[in-house]
Amino acid sequence: MQSSRQPHILSLMEELGVDKYKQYTDGIKFMQIADKKIKTYSSNIPSMSLFALIDLQLFINRVERMRKVVPLDNPSKAKKALELDSMTVETFKRQHLTSNAAREAINAAVRVMFGMECCEMSVLYFLHYANSAGGLTALIEASEGAGQEFKIKGGAQPLSEKLADKIGRENVWLNEPVVQVNQEDRSKVVITTASGKTVSAKRVIMSVPPNFVVKIDFCPSLPLDKRSLLQRQPMGHLIKFIATYSNKFWRENGQSGEVVCSYGDPVLAHDSGPLCLVYDATSPNGNPALVGFLGKSREWSKRSSEERKKAVLDHLMQFFGEMAGTPIDYVEKDWGEEPYNGGCPVSVMVPGAITYFHESLRKPFDRIHWAGTETASIAVGYLSGAVQSGIRACVEVVSHLQPSLVKDTDRTKITPCGFQHQSAAESNFFKSVVINMLIGLTLAMIVYFIYN
Amino acid sequence: MQSSRQPHILSLMEELGVDKYKQYTDGIKFMQIADKKIKTYSSNIPSMSLFALIDLQLFINRVERMRKVVPLDNPSKAKKALELDSMTVETFKRQHLTSNAAREAINAAVRVMFGMECCEMSVLYFLHYANSAGGLTALIEASEGAGQEFKIKGGAQPLSEKLADKIGRENVWLNEPVVQVNQEDRSKVVITTASGKTVSAKRVIMSVPPNFVVKIDFCPSLPLDKRSLLQRQPMGHLIKFIATYSNKFWRENGQSGEVVCSYGDPVLAHDSGPLCLVYDATSPNGNPALVGFLGKSREWSKRSSEERKKAVLDHLMQFFGEMAGTPIDYVEKDWGEEPYNGGCPVSVMVPGAITYFHESLRKPFDRIHWAGTETASIAVGYLSGAVQSGIRACVEVVSHLQPSLVKDTDRTKITPCGFQHQSAAESNFFKSVVINMLIGLTLAMIVYFIYN
Numbered sequence A, B: 001m002q003s004s005r006q007p008h009i010l011s012l013m014e015e016l017g018v019d020k021y022k023q024y025t026d027g028i029k030f031m032q033i034a035d036k037k038i039k040t041y042s043s044n045i046p047s048m049s050l051f052a053l054i055d056l057q058l059f060i061n062r063v064e065r066m067r068k069v070v071p072l073d074n075p076s077k078a079k080k081a082l083e084l085d086s087m088t089v090e091t092f093k094r095q096h097l098t099s100n101a102a103r104e105a106i107n108a109a110v111r112v113m114f115g116m117e118c119c120e121m122s123v124l125y126f127l128h129y130a131n132s133a134g135g136l137t138a139l140i141e142a143s144e145g146a147g148q149e150f151k152i153k154g155g156a157q158p159l160s161e162k163l164a165d166k167i168g169r170e171n172v173w174l175n176e177p178v179v180q181v182n183q184e185d186r187s188k189v190v191i192t193t194a195s196g197k198t199v200s201a202k203r204v205i206m207s208v209p210p211n212f213v214v215k216i217d218f219c220p221s222l223p224l225d226k227r228s229l230l231q232r233q234p235m236g237h238l239i240k241f242i243a244t245y246s247n248k249f250w251r252e253n254g255q256s257g258e259v260v261c262s263y264g265d266p267v268l269a270h271d272s273g274p275l276c277l278v279y280d281a282t283s284p285n286g287n288p289a290l291v292g293f294l295g296k297s298r299e300w301s302k303r304s305s306e307e308r309k310k311a312v313l314d315h316l317m318q319f320f321g322e323m324a325g326t327p328i329d330y331v332e333k334d335w336g337e338e339p340y341n342g343g344c345p346v347s348v349m350v351p352g353a354i355t356y357f358h359e360s361l362r363k364p365f366d367r368i369h370w371a372g373t374e375t376a377s378i379a380v381g382y383l384s385g386a387v388q389s390g391i392r393a394c395v396e397v398v399s400h401l402q403p404s405l406v407k408d409t410d411r412t413k414i415t416p417c418g419f420q421h422q423s424a425a426e427s428n429f430f431k432s433v434v435i436n437m438l439i440g441l442t443l444a445m446i447v448y449f450i451y452n
Helices: A007-016 A050-068 A081-085 A089-096 A100-114 A123-132 A136-140 A157-167 A224-230 A305-320 A353-360 A383-401 A424-451 B007-016 B050-068 B081-085 B089-096 B100-114 B123-132 B136-140 B157-167 B224-230 B305-320 B353-360 B383-401 B424-451
Strands: A020-022 A028-034 A038-041 A150-152 A178-182 A189-193 A198-201 A204-206 A217-219 A239-244 A255-263 A275-280 A289-294 A329-334 A368-370 B020-022 B028-034 B038-041 B150-152 B178-182 B189-193 B198-201 B204-206 B217-219 B239-244 B255-263 B275-280 B289-294 B329-334 B368-370
Touching: A007 A157, A007 A383, A028 A100, A028 A305, A050 A089, A050 A100, A050 A123, A050 A136, A081 A123, A081 A353, A089 A100, A089 A123, A100 A123, A100 A136, A100 A255, A100 A275, A123 A136, A123 A353, A204 A383, A224 A353, A239 A305, A255 A305, A275 A305, A289 A305, A305 A329, A368 A383, B007 B157, B007 B383, B028 B100, B028 B305, B050 B089, B050 B100, B050 B123, B050 B136, B081 B123, B081 B353, B089 B100, B089 B123, B100 B136, B100 B255, B100 B275, B123 B136, B123 B353, B204 B383, B224 B353, B239 B305, B255 B305, B275 B305, B289 B305, B305 B329, B368 B383
Parallel strands: A028 A255, A178 A217, A204 A368, B028 B255, B178 B217, B204 B368
Antiparallel strands: A020 A150, A028 A038, A178 A189, A189 A198, A239 A289, A239 A329, A255 A275, A275 A289, B020 B150, B028 B038, B178 B189, B189 B198, B239 B289, B239 B329, B255 B275, B275 B289
């Protein structure tokens, strides 16, 4: 979360008085790709053959060149957009990478970034995602200025807590999943929750992952374009674990705690160990821990937790020795089983989705505005993107209700398709609506902070 | 609907005493592709330059060779499955077609077959679809033995009516959309409809398009693999029209009524005329009519019906002269706006879906069995596929409840993943369950017959 790359979350954290700390990356790193051999390195340059390194670097350079010219607000306007949106990252990778090791390194990166395989997303989506993060290198590294540089002290939950305090706990409804959004009465939106509670508002900001928007009953139904886009934004899937130990044995052995793995058959996960990425997760007050993600987690999701735990610890021991096998605590989270999340870390867009439906990503549906990290243009998929999208949706709503309050600098935050001119009658209701809107935004953020 | 290609619907029609008649194809056909020039031909060989014809034929030959080796029951077992499932049809088309005219001909074919563009689906899905239809040629032609050879007398509705009569109208609940499917009590399934009615059954056959399965509340929730597949099966979109005339002026002019169009910018439909495909739709008792589909129908869906009608008639006049501009009746159907359909003619699979999730396509979820043309292995996407899938799901259910009733020849209709061994306790309930199951199957068919 470096300021230039993830500015929105950093500024919110500052506002709320939530601290950050640096990701620990000093020492030896492990890599186990392609041929299953464990290799070590301590710089940012992975341990591969010279040929594979050159192959990988040329590929990264190509991606960096290409991603820079993908417009953040509208990737469908990129040069050769149709061609890039017609191709999966797998096809692109096969075209431009020769060595097996470099291909596996990209597989591992994509798996951790999206919780998916390279064949499941459009190249144009991938390039836009990389551009919105400030570059591919920023996405995959934990070094200075990269996406994984900082961690939030106490985890992301305090952010939600402080936001909830700020707007008043009584204004936040938890455990009230929305089942219907009705705007048949053209002057308001009526929201119904599963328990039958209703709330009515002038405008609504929806910040719900695409795979759950489709479950909500909209009256009238969403426009065809929006429905079509939602059918083309599959959610990724990762299983995360945190193993807590009595001491930082890896640091004592000069190891950073970082492991990257990718090998074996891409379909049958049981041919390979479960680990994809591991990092040091020692807390700021010194509790030693390792955090990691299971690669090919859809396959691992079918096993029992015990089986997964055993496989993870066995795999960790290959790198860190016997001590890694006896954590004092071990927790895991299969995001696919979360009832209001269904996956992690983000939904992607399949080929053709940007070309034919991107316009509907942020376009308000009458009084419904769209937020959520999937709708961001900076740091898509990150907490920062969620905050940016919330601010953008907020400016949209205020522009309708009290345009005089919107400064010129705010206006630049609205993408062209996100803004529609207000109807004069609405201005009077400004005060109550801003409150409703803030509740919506906060709820949105809480959902994101809890689940991302 | 030739017997070898669409055997299941033909045999059902025979059983129910529903007649068929031949698609009229005699005479001059029109083609307007690539350069917008209108060309005529009267054989099955489209009017293109020799180079484009050779280019197109080589492509078709390639597809026919490749599709033949895609296993109908499990396309993920095809040779080079991962490579083919990683690529979109657009990438494949660009790799193997050089001429603009041949590319546009494939665009038109894909648009009418799937209601989508080439970049929106996996090559492996496309090859499996073609194989299940008996070949690409069978899919795109209306000649003898091809998919469009026959039409149903009186339309598809009589089939649903006769099926409903057969099982008793009182057993068919119409206007009762399912909102919940609960199998928390492990001995039965409880279905709740939107009006609050419930029905309980030993086993359930679901025959609902993927874009509507996701709206149903399953308790417990569907397995991750099934949910993941459903997120990767977007629905196509077409707008259909039927223009009825006082006389068959096209036949009188030696024209067959057939038009194929594809030109202009693939994203911006308003650069081109609306028509994609037109056929003679004169009824068996002689009412003259033309039926057609609008290409790039998502764009046309945003216009008013009047605007669409005017554009369609203007475009028809380019081929058939002024008389085409004054039909005595004109009806259109935008399938995207149908509340329990949301598109047409079929949902496809995006890249990676077959590789990672095909196993869950027909795999029963405890007591829930999956039917619907998307789950067929012969004539996927057609009425015949819907019937085949219904028979397969039926055999699955009977295999659980009264295995002795299932003949060896029936067993071959069950795909390996569709069959699980029965628990002994269930056999006693056989009679009532078969009735429930028949209701389910019939409802499924009715839904399909109405909406396809």
